[in-house]
Amino acid sequence: xxxxxxxxxxxxxxxxxxxxxxxIFYLLAFVAALSITACGKKGEPRAPELAMPETIRDLxxxxxxxxxxxxxxxxxxxxxxKEIRDLAGFVIFRKEIxxxxxxxxxxxxxxxTVNVEDQEKFMKKKQFRFVDQELTPQTTYRYRVFSRLMDDxxxxxxxxxxxxxxx
Numbered sequence: 001x002x003x004x005x006x007x008x009x010x011x012x013x014x015x016x017x018x019x020x021x022x023x024i025f026y027l028l029a030f031v032a033a034l035s036i037t038a039c040g041k042k043g044e045p046r047a048p049e050l051a052m053p054e055t056i057r058d059l060x061x062x063x064x065x066x067x068x069x070x071x072x073x074x075x076x077x078x079x080x081x082k083e084i085r086d087l088a089g090f091v092i093f094r095k096e097i098x099x100x101x102x103x104x105x106x107x108x109x110x111x112x113t114v115n116v117e118d119q120e121k122f123m124k125k126k127q128f129r130f131v132d133q134e135l136t137p138q139t140t141y142r143y144r145v146f147s148r149l150m151d152d153x154x155x156x157x158x159x160x161x162x163x164x165x166x167x
Contacts, residue, residue: 051078051079051080051149051153052078052079052149052153052155052156053075053077053078053079053084053087053147053149053155054075054076054077054078054079054155055075055155055156055157055158056072056073056075056145056146056147056155056158056159057158057159058072058073058159059071059072059143059144059145059158059159059160059161060072060161061141061143061161061162061163062163063163063164063165063166064131065167066131066133067131067132067133067134067135067165068131068132068135068141068143068163068165069129069130069131070092070129070130070131070132070143070145070161071127071128071129072090072127072128072145072158073126073127073128074087074116074124074125074126074127074128075087075147075155084149086149086150086151087116087147087148087149087150088115088116088148088149088150088152089113089114089115089116089147089148090113090114090116090128090130090145090146090147090148091110091112091113091145091146091148091154092110092111092112092113092114092130092132092143092144092145093108093109093110093111093143093144093145093146093157094108094109094111094132094141094142094143095107095108095109095141095142096136096139096140096141097139097140097141097142097162099138099139099140102140108142108144111132111134111143112130112132113148114128114130135165135167136165137165137166137167138164138165138166139164139165140162140163140164140165141162141163141164141165142160142161142162143160143161143162143163144157144158144159144160144161145157145158146158
């Protein structure tokens, strides 16, 4: 019976009724089910620049006995005001300021990555800290921190923090 239909005569015309075991019946039922659940949208589309975390504005640097400690607050929202749900970590950049030419342009280089490990938790860490221990005595360093999302996109750079390492 699979793939066949039963015909019932109604006066002069014949009406084809699909048998529940018919493959066409299952195909139509499947298509109907898909049309009910498919093509939903999760929300209004956003421009990529609005899906970027707010900029970190409270980076602080301080020389300690073990090295240079950096502290900053966790960004809680995207630039468009929506809550961040895909914060993966932070990327720390550092540059050394030349003693002989403090105004010469020196590029920032990636120094470290700090991962966020509390995404699925109710209580999220609000402050982050990193201690840089790879330092040269009597050297001035500048730091910047970027927020990194799960798709590896970065925020704008934080404020600069500067410190001279003198152990």
